Amino acid sequence: MAKTPKPLAELSYSWVGAGINTLDASRWTVWMAKLFGRRFTGEDMNKTIVGYEWRGKLYLTDYH
Numbered sequence: 001m002a003k004t005p006k007p008l009a010e011l012s013y014s015w016v017g018a019g020i021n022t023l024d025a026s027r028w029t030v031w032m033a034k035l036f037g038r039r040f041t042g043e044d045m046n047k048t049i050v051g052y053e054w055r056g057k058l059y060l061t062d063y064h
Contacts, residue, residue, distance in 0.1 A: 017058070018051060018057075018058035018059065018060050019060055021057050021058060021059055022059045022060045022061070025057075025059060029059075030059050030061065032054065033052040033053075033054035033055075033057075033059045033061075034052055034061060036054060037052030037053050037054030037055075037059070038052065038053045038054070039051075039052055040052070040053065047063060047064065048062075048063070048064055049062070049063050050062035050063070
C-alpha cells in the first residue's frame with residue numbers, strides 16, 4: 001500500500017535543513033529526487049523556491 005504524501009505545511013524540515021541535504025547529497029541523489037520526488041514551490045519576497053521531497057528528505061533545486 002502506497003504512503004500518502006504529507007502536505008507541505010507538515011514537513012519537518014526548515015529551508016536551512018533542506019539546503020544542507022542538497023549540499024550533502026550526490027548529484028545522482030538530487031537527479032533521482034527530480035525524477036521521482038514530489039515537487040513543491042514557494043515564494044518569498046518575489047523569489048521562487050523549487051524543491052523536491054524524496055525518500056523523506058527535502059532537496060532544493062532552483063531559486064530564481
